[in-house]
Every structure is written in C-alpha cells, then in structure tokens.
Amino acid sequence: MCELLGMSANVPTDICFSFTGLIQRGGNTGPHADGWGITFYEGKGCRAFKDPNPSSESKIAQMVVNYPIKSCSVISHIRQANRGGVSLENTHPFTRELWGSNWTFAHNGQLENFEALDTGNYTPVGETDSEHAFCWLLSQLKTRYPSPPEDMSEVFHGIASLAGQLKELGVYNMLLTDGAYVMAYCSNNLYWITRRAPFGEAQLLDEDVVIDFKQETTPNDVVTVIATQPLTCNETWQKIESGSYCLFHYGELVSSPGR
Amino acid sequence: MCELLGMSANVPTDICFSFTGLIQRGGNTGPHADGWGITFYEGKGCRAFKDPNPSSESKIAQMVVNYPIKSCSVISHIRQANRGGVSLENTHPFTRELWGSNWTFAHNGQLENFEALDTGNYTPVGETDSEHAFCWLLSQLKTRYPSPPEDMSEVFHGIASLAGQLKELGVYNMLLTDGAYVMAYCSNNLYWITRRAPFGEAQLLDEDVVIDFKQETTPNDVVTVIATQPLTCNETWQKIESGSYCLFHYGELVSSPGR
Numbered sequence: 001m002c003e004l005l006g007m008s009a010n011v012p013t014d015i016c017f018s019f020t021g022l023i024q025r026g027g028n029t030g031p032h033a034d035g036w037g038i039t040f041y042e043g044k045g046c047r048a049f050k051d052p053n054p055s056s057e058s059k060i061a062q063m064v065v066n067y068p069i070k071s072c073s074v075i076s077h078i079r080q081a082n083r084g085g086v087s088l089e090n091t092h093p094f095t096r097e098l099w100g101s102n103w104t105f106a107h108n109g110q111l112e113n114f115e116a117l118d119t120g121n122y123t124p125v126g127e128t129d130s131e132h133a134f135c136w137l138l139s140q141l142k143t144r145y146p147s148p149p150e151d152m153s154e155v156f157h158g159i160a161s162l163a164g165q166l167k168e169l170g171v172y173n174m175l176l177t178d179g180a181y182v183m184a185y186c187s188n189n190l191y192w193i194t195r196r197a198p199f200g201e202a203q204l205l206d207e208d209v210v211i212d213f214k215q216e217t218t219p220n221d222v223v224t225v226i227a228t229q230p231l232t233c234n235e236t237w238q239k240i241e242s243g244s245y246c247l248f249h250y251g252e253l254v255s256s257p258g259r
Numbered sequence: 260m261c262e263l264l265g266m267s268a269n270v271p272t273d274i275c276f277s278f279t280g281l282i283q284r285g286g287n288t289g290p291h292a293d294g295w296g297i298t299f300y301e302g303k304g305c306r307a308f309k310d311p312n313p314s315s316e317s318k319i320a321q322m323v324v325n326y327p328i329k330s331c332s333v334i335s336h337i338r339q340a341n342r343g344g345v346s347l348e349n350t351h352p353f354t355r356e357l358w359g360s361n362w363t364f365a366h367n368g369q370l371e372n373f374e375a376l377d378t379g380n381y382t383p384v385g386e387t388d389s390e391h392a393f394c395w396l397l398s399q400l401k402t403r404y405p406s407p408p409e410d411m412s413e414v415f416h417g418i419a420s421l422a423g424q425l426k427e428l429g430v431y432n433m434l435l436t437d438g439a440y441v442m443a444y445c446s447n448n449l450y451w452i453t454r455r456a457p458f459g460e461a462q463l464l465d466e467d468v469v470i471d472f473k474q475e476t477t478p479n480d481v482v483t484v485i486a487t488q489p490l491t492c493n494e495t496w497q498k499i500e501s502g503s504y505c506l507f508h509y510g511e512l513v514s515s516p517g518r
Binding site: 042043044046047048049050051052058060063067068087088089090091096097099100101102121122123124125126203 | 359
C-alpha cells in the first residue's frame, strides 16, 4: 500500500511538518520505498518534486523539508510498487491539463482489469493502473464537458461516481486537485483534519517532532490535511467512509455526502 | 530575450557545468530575472525544477547545481518576461503528453497574433505566446498522426515546417524533446557543440569555472550542448542558421538540412 498526503488551505501554507512525518514511511517507519512525489500549486501553475528513490534517503525530499514552499493545494504520494516497475514515469502524483487547468492525481490501492478502460485523448506514459485510471477519468470528464463547466460541485459529484466505478475494480483511494479544490475519495483508508484558531500543538506519530501551530499561523488560517493514516498522535482525525468522498475548497469542507 | 539550454547525450550525463554558467545569466551576468526551469528525462519519465524567482538567487537552482541528476535529454530556460506575467504557470519548459510520451518545450523570442492559432485538445494553462505555440504544434501533430508514427525523422521534419510558420509570427528559437530526440530550431540565436573523446578542458564564460571533461567522462561518451549563446570561451560552438534546425539523438547529430 502507498501513502497519500494532501493539503487544502485558505492561505499559502507550508506542508513541511506533515511531509516530515510522511517521508519517514518511505523506507524508514514504513515499507513504501519505491519512490515519492509532491506537487505544489501556486496560482494556476504547479511544480512537482519526484524521486524514484526512497523518500527517507532522498536529497530532494530533504530539500522539500528544509525549503518551505507555500501553497494552497498540495498532493503527495509515497509508493510501494505493485503494478508497474520502479521508475520516474510510474511515480505519482500525475499531472495533466483539462479545461486549461493543471489537474493532479495520486492513487493508493490496486485495480484489476484496468486496461480495458478507454483513455481517449489522454494516453498513459507509464505502466501503472493509477495513471491509466487518471487518464480514463479525465477522458470521461472531457467527453461529458467539452468546454469548462461552471458548476464545479456538480463536476466533483460526477468524479465521485466515476471513482465509484474504479472502486469496483479493486482498492481505490484517490486525491485529486485542480489547484482550487482538493478531493479525497476513500475506498478503505483516508483520514482528514481541519486546523483553525485556536491552534494548538501537534505531535508527529512517525518522528519525534512537535509543532506549535500558534507560532506558524494567523487566526484566520484554515488548513486541512488529508492522509492515508493519521500523522499526529494527539489530535482527532476523521475517517472518510468507504465509497464516499470529501471535497475541500481552500481549506473548508464544501461537500461530503452522507455527513 | 530568454536563454535556452539543451543537452543530448548517449549516456546519462549531468549538466551541472553548463547550468552553472546559465543561471548566472538569470539576474547576475544577464537580465533574465523572471524565472527559470529545467526538465530532465530519465527513461520515459521526466522531472522538472522550476522557480518564478531569479535563477541566480534560487535555492532550488543551487540544489540542481549541487545534486547532479544524470540524464540523456535535458531542456532548460531562463526567462525575461515579455508576454505573460511572472508566474509559475508561465515558466518554461512546458511538458505535455503526445503519443504516450512526455514532450518538453522551451521557446526564446516573441510572437505576434499567436492567439489565432487553434490549439485543439491542448489548452494553454498560462498566458504566454510560447505555451500557446507549443499547444498548437502538438495539436497539429496529433491531427497529422492520430497514432504514434514510426518514422520520427519525418515527424521532426514536419515540426520544422510548423516551426517555420511560427517564425513568420516573430522570433522563434525552440528546444523540443520527446526524451530520445532533442531538436533545436533557430530563428536568430542558437549554438551547439558536441563533445567526445579526446575530451579537453572547458572554461565558462559567465563564471570563473573550468572543467576537465576527461575526469568526468568515459572515452565513449558523446554529449551535445545547445545554448542561445556559447557558454564557454575556449571551444568552437556552431551556429544554427536562421530558419534551420539540428536534430540530435542521444548526443549525435542525425539531421540538419543544408549542412
């Protein structure tokens, strides 16, 4: 299984604290030694740092920890390969353009019979079930909405329905963002927490690191973190139900069916 | 004007020496202070490092200099903005998928009336003439070859013809790669050099750095570097004629009309 990490915030925020915990699971406290990646949005643009090497030993991961890039939308992934070899083209997150925006995607799980999904104009570059599913999903959206849709809530509701079809093929936990919205679709394991004033202290589970968010934030900050497993041991994380999703828009939960 | 840098090599090679010279032109020895980017291929995958800040001050650029990533195909760009604001989405190189491969593109120059070019299924994310031209070019190729063509020399010959149409709109120096081929199309300024055994010493123009390639290479290495202006002061660089191109395949020149 891989580890997912996402962030949605109302002000550009660094994800160093959570990422510090996550990368320990890439070969150190976890078995996910087959590469890692993280994609940050800054406006309409995004930049990714990726490495097919274990995150706990990666110099690029160390740079990401030490050089806080501030962003409102972040998706990260550390990989334990199941489908597709260990290589850069198979390293998540994947980014493709749809409706003139960069869409970024990461997946945890494993799909059967994914090759039959028609990916239309989005051809996978690597061999993973994940990239194939992402290409299919974008192709379906492009067919449904040839030009940019106005009601994005409706679009994400449709994406949840497509994700439900993928879940039928196996295990499908997904993080997806267009830079403004961050969507978390849960097949079996996905937790989230929204931090806002009054901020307190948090203690990482995977490393002996404590952060006092009061020192790092302003009273108006709203920051949501999503992860495969809770990253801290002294806060309450919410689990997303199997087959359901949470949609965040600049930190705030805007849609979650069944809640 | 911006600065372009490309590399094509028959073995994974680091570009630190040339990049060290290039980044000095981003705000230090040159006026190109509006961001920079570099994209490395490793197999079918690629990774990019980008920063909208001047390269001469960028911590990420320093990491790229100090952490040699070895690659057979590299494209880099430092920007002096003319069309499109200083932002991450306007920072070259641009990468898009075509025929299941990552294609990477950087442009130096300025185009008029580029908005009329139909970009088909490739919608620009930013506002630059460059990304628009790249999207148009890919769209034209996808229309001409709906499935992956076999004869890539013919494809690049067709790309040169499309580049010629773009040159009619202004100044169009271009670097383009699919990871195996690196193409350099020249509108006014583009130079290249192929280094092979016996290797000698090279002295950077922009900084007091000398490299002895004998220490860094094996006798079979073939490494071509392409740049807007020669980067070294003690070697002979070849200028590409206006309206012409050079196509390199793992270091070797494979096509150059008129030579």
